Amino acid sequence: MPDFTRKSNIGSSIPTSSMADIAFLLLIFFMVSTVFVRYRVTGIVLPRAEKIEEIKFRRHITYLWVSADRKVFIDDKVARVEQIAGVFYQRRVENPRLIVSMKCDQRAPYGLVASVLEELRKADALRVNFATDKMR
Amino acid sequence: MAKKASLQRRNKSNAEIPTSSMADIAFLLIVFFLVTTTMNQDKGIGMQLPPAGESKKIQKKNICNIWVNAEGRILINLEEEVPVSQLRRNVEGRLRENQKLIISLKADDETPYNSFIRVLDQIKLTGAERISLATPE
Numbered sequence: 001m002p003d004f005t006r007k008s009n010i011g012s013s014i015p016t017s018s019m020a021d022i023a024f025l026l027l028i029f030f031m032v033s034t035v036f037v038r039y040r041v042t043g044i045v046l047p048r049a050e051k052i053e054e055i056k057f058r059r060h061i062t063y064l065w066v067s068a069d070r071k072v073f074i075d076d077k078v079a080r081v082e083q084i085a086g087v088f089y090q091r092r093v094e095n096p097r098l099i100v101s102m103k104c105d106q107r108a109p110y111g112l113v114a115s116v117l118e119e120l121r122k123a124d125a126l127r128v129n130f131a132t133d134k135m136r
Numbered sequence: 137m138a139k140k141a142s143l144q145r146r147n148k149s150n151a152e153i154p155t156s157s158m159a160d161i162a163f164l165l166i167v168f169f170l171v172t173t174t175m176n177q178d179k180g181i182g183m184q185l186p187p188a189g190e191s192k193k194i195q196k197k198n199i200c201n202i203w204v205n206a207e208g209r210i211l212i213n214l215e216e217e218v219p220v221s222q223l224r225r226n227v228e229g230r231l232r233e234n235q236k237l238i239i240s241l242k243a244d245d246e247t248p249y250n251s252f253i254r255v256l257d258q259i260k261l262t263g264a265e266r267i268s269l270a271t272p273e
Contacts, residue, residue, distance in 0.1 A: 016159070020159040023162030023163050026162075027165050030170060030173055031169060033173065035173075035174060036172065036174075037174055037177075047250045047253040047254070049180070049181055049254070049256075049260075050261060051181060053180070053181070054178065055178040055179065055180075055182075061178060104249045106248065106249055106253070107248055107250065108249040109245060109246050109247070109248070110204075110243040110244065110247040110248070110252045111244075111245030113249055114245075114269070117269065117271075121185050121186070122188050124187065126184055126185040126186070127182075127184060128184075128185055129183070130180045130181040130253060130256070131180040132179070132181060132253060132257075
């Protein structure tokens, strides 16, 4: 009759000594790739587009929000349209490579967006990016 | 005579840093970064505005006017109404005929921003480099 008893006992534990190394490796990846959301204005629904490009230099970006209820925000502070030229002129002096990321709600009227663009031209802040989401 | 003070260490304390909880701490930090991470999210349609007060005289034949009204309907050169789906092909054809063509995009005050971006996106998709954004009158 064959002998079915197990002959050797092989250890079946998972080695956990290198777990911390793996965890730290992942940690470093996430620390390097993380960019924190600096400003957020709630209720803004961005339009979608196909031909979009990423802004590589985040440090040059200033955000300009236009909401559906005709309010304008610079970064996250409410501003009047007439104030835009002054504020952006100052920022343009501080950073000549300034990029204005226009985060406008898809229901915002174009007339308001156009007057904001006109103010930016006065302030010589000419690099503009119309923020959109990627078309699905 | 006073008893001589013993300077010898009596017991040897363990000087090792406990590393057993290191993985837990690292994973905790990973979870934090996983939750807060947003991959580069600043994307959109890039444009270079003309400096203030600058206006150039351009020959009429080199301009293609595209109007977008408040309902989002598109009119090219005040004569041809084009649906968004055919705008790209139409503009591409015009660009092929005239390399110097400047696309002038005009939108109504009340045109929703979404319609404007949809048209601008289609124009950008044609590869047109000279795009002008006209201010509503």
